[in-house]
Amino acid sequence: MWVVVVEMVVMVMMVVVMVMVVMEMVVVVMVMVVMVVVMVAMVEMMVVVVVMVVVMVVMEMVVMMVVMVVMVVANIVADTETEAQEHIFHGEMILQSEPDSS
Numbered sequence: 001m002w003v004v005v006v007e008m009v010v011m012v013m014m015v016v017v018m019v020m021v022v023m024e025m026v027v028v029v030m031v032m033v034v035m036v037v038v039m040v041a042m043v044e045m046m047v048v049v050v051v052m053v054v055v056m057v058v059m060e061m062v063v064m065m066v067v068m069v070v071m072v073v074a075n076i077v078a079d080t081e082t083e084a085q086e087h088i089f090h091g092e093m094i095l096q097s098e099p100d101s102s
Contacts, residue, residue: 002077003078006074006077006078007078009070009074010071010074010078013067013070013071013074016067017067020060020063020067024060027056031049031052031053031056034049035049
């Protein structure tokens with residue numbers, strides 16, 4: 001039963017990562033446009049833009065770290081679960097396995 005849950009979580013995480021990447025692309029384009037506009041406009045705004053970019057990058061790093069950790073944990077859990085079930089993959093056998101004593 002755990003394997004199914006883990007797989008669901010991994011799928012959701014993958015979707016989240018994809019969405020994050022798309023958002024990142026959009027943000028990068030927006031930042032480029034803002035940069036050009038600011039370059040034309042005034043130099044004082046450059047500080048604000050730089051700060052925004054740095055914050056975005058830091059957020060990206062944090063999100064990526066969290067995703068990586070979750071992926072690793074999910075992989076470890078899935079591996080241990082499959083090994084405990086004698087490498088039984090998808091099917092009813094998983095549901096009939098003894099409940100794990102965690």
